[in-house]
Amino acid sequence: MISILILTKDEEKNLPGCIESVRWSDDIHVLESVSRDNTPAIARKLGAIVTERPFDNWAAHQNWALANIPFKHMWVFYLDADERCTPSLKDALLQAVAAPGENVAYRIQRRDFFLGTWLKHVQTSPFYMRLFRPECMEYERLVNPVSIPSGPVAQLTGYLDHFPFSKGIGHWIERHNQYSRFEAEQIVANRRAQGEERPKVSIRSALFEKDFHKRRFHQKELFYKTPGRPLIKFLVLYLLKKGFLDGRAGFTYATLQAIYEYLIVLKTREIEYMGQL
Known part of the structure; x- marks a missing residue:
């Protein structure tokens, strides 16, 4: 069992x-x-x-x-x-x-x-x-x-x-406001890591790694270095992944994910500027 x-x-x-x-x-x-x-x-x-x-x-x-x-x-x-x-x-x-x-x-x-x-x-x-x-x-x-x-x-x-929206859209936004802080802290910690502790990220692994979780890790780390991430995320989800086929729900979800990405960008800058880690 x-x-x-x-x-x-x-x-x-x-x-x-x-x-x-x-x-x-x-x-x-x-x-x-x-x-x-x-x-x-x-x-x-x-x-x-x-x-x-x-x-x-x-x-x-x-x-x-x-x-x-x-x-x-x-x-x-x-x-x-x-x-x-x-x-x-x-x-x-x-x-x-x-x-x-x-x-x-x-x-x-x-x-x-x-x-x-x-x-x-x-x-x-x-x-x-x-x-x-x-x-x-x-x-x-x-x-x-x-x-x-x-x-x-x-x-x-x-x-x-x-069912991530089972408690309403407001709860989803509140929860992802918290998640964005954790993501920002993780990004700053990775950037400050030195030597053996610094994650080794490669484009090859991001594209061709067979293990989904390892591939996702490399994709995330590379994505964090990309300018215009919120817009890119929306375009990837809505156009490249054909989110428009999911109708209004697809557009709403892609928009929410782009907003979430922008919160991560802002909080990363805030942490680095204020030296909070």
Whole structure:
């Protein structure tokens, strides 16, 4: 079987549906980040095991969970409260752990939705490493962490459905205002790193690296050095990735992502100017 890990903070609205989608597991863990609502009580009522830890950053939080939570099973499926495991994905997960071979992790395709519309074309990152052996997984970066497995990785069929606007557009904007600060801090930290600590980034890896997460890392680092990033991001999402085929939802999402990118640019300049790191 498979253990479940759900990260939460003020998720009383989303958590019931999330837990219901993984009810097939007999070991559901919720890592709680000191919510101000009834999230912990709801989690316990629905049968989940709740562990509380103040949130610091994404990589540290997730690494702590994998090292300290006593999972019942060898395999862990991680998802956020605004995500849902579909029936087809459940079947794929169970089949994978029944005969994993040498694999220590699996990538899963995610579908993002905006006001009921699947963002099929404009979606930025369709594959995520969510099923893994906890002792074989590590995370890096303050926000939008990169998954680093210690062994072979395969890919599963079935979808993980994601509803990032389930609490409204205002909540999405508020959350990404926080994310942009973490991204800016990460950029400045990378620029100030010296010698062996400095990430080695290459165009070749950004274009041809087979591992999605490694390729994404190189793409992000190169993108951070590119002028006019907000406009470029909008054009890539809306035109190059054919986000216009997603209708009004595609245009709105591409615009929001461009605004998010501009916030990162501004906060990076602010940190460097004020010497806040």
